[in-house]
Amino acid sequence: MKQNLILISLLLALAGCSGEPEASKEASIKTDGERVMLSEPDKATFLKVAPVEADRGGWQRLPGRLVWNEEKTVRVFPQLGGRVQSIAVDVGAVVKTAQALATLSSPDYGQAEADAYKAKADAQVAAQALERNRQLREAGVIAEKDWQQAEAAAIGARAEAERASRRLAGLGGTAEGGKGGSYVLRSPLAGVVVERNLNPGMEFRPEQAATPLFVVTDPTSLWVQIDAAEADLASLKPGEPLLIESKQYPGERFKGVIRHVADFVDPVSRTIKVRGEVPNADRRLKGEMFVNALVELPASDALRVPAAAVFLLGDKRYVFVEEAPGRYRRQLVEAGAERDGLIDVRQGVKAGDKVVVEGNLHLLKFFKPASGAGQQAAK
Secondary structure, three states: OHHHHHHHHHHHHHHHHHHHHHHHHHHHEEEEOOEEEEOOHHHOOOOEEEEOEEOOOEEEEEEEEEEEOHHHEEEEOOOOOEEEEEEOOOOOOEEOOOOEEEEEEOHHHHHHHHHHHHHHHHHHHHHHHHHHHHHHHHOOOOOHHHHHHHHHHHHHHHHHHHHHHHHHHHOOOOOOOOOOOEEEEEOOOOEEEEEEOOOOOOEEOHHHOOOOOEEEEOOOEEEEEEEEEHHHHHHOOOOOEEEEEOOOOOOOOEEEEEEEEOOOOOOOOOEEEEEEEEEOOOOOOOOOOEEEEEEEEOOOOOEEEEHHHOEEEOOEEEEEEEEEOOEEEEEEEEEEEEEOOEEEEEEOOOOOOEEEEEOHHHHHOOOOOHHHHHHHHHO
């Protein structure tokens, strides 16, 4: 019996000791309405605060992608069907305007050559006949009707020769004689060959050509395609400067300018397409490279707090404002866009206030019941 009494006493003592820390903890943190108070603020090392500051401007970072400057890029498609005989250039080659890219064996081109050559010969014959008829007309040998017919035939033959010659010239040939149907594919502009999609012996027809045979561009000027949010629209205007950052070149920035801002918002992504131009004289930037576009923002009348200070409760946003060491007020705020780890705040705080940036969710759990806080925040 004596041993049982001793065992019961020990169990009661242990039970009393285990409840003491929890009671002490509850007594050290109290809530009063929207405030939470710590009785020993010097021990609240888990809380970190930061000041509320005025917006001094800065740089807005937007995701972007470098693409070829379409005003200085050409995609070469064949106008006629044929088989590749030879290829004159490869990717990376520097070409001049009208320089040969490849030679194709094309029956269609051979037919165009023959038509132009025949039309030129027919025009010469018709011109000679017209001259003979002119002399006979002056001698009074032929009737006026015959002269008019010869004149009309000469005009028609000349027009047909011009038509056939223009068609052949559009294909890069002349009506000076046949070339055996060898169709030379030429570059419409000077630049660098950045893409080649044909091999020797390959046969194709123009109606089946979904991919260009060559892509020629001037890589010293690139476009940057930017996806901007609706909130960024006010700072994006054509003619405004921008900077380009790439992780391939840490610490470096490349200058550019905004050229175009789309007139509509993408209904799926809810973004606005913005196009900029970036000089690339040293060709260090490459097409299809992912970059960040930096747009300078002026100072505004908004206040800014660290993004970690703002938390969502229900459908509203709050911060904890430090009123005094160990005394914190849960404050409803009107939060705006986030930039560089800071959030714009239009209402709820003032410059110089200190807000909790670490431990705010720990403070929030002492508001009991939690559902009551959510209902109160929703009011």
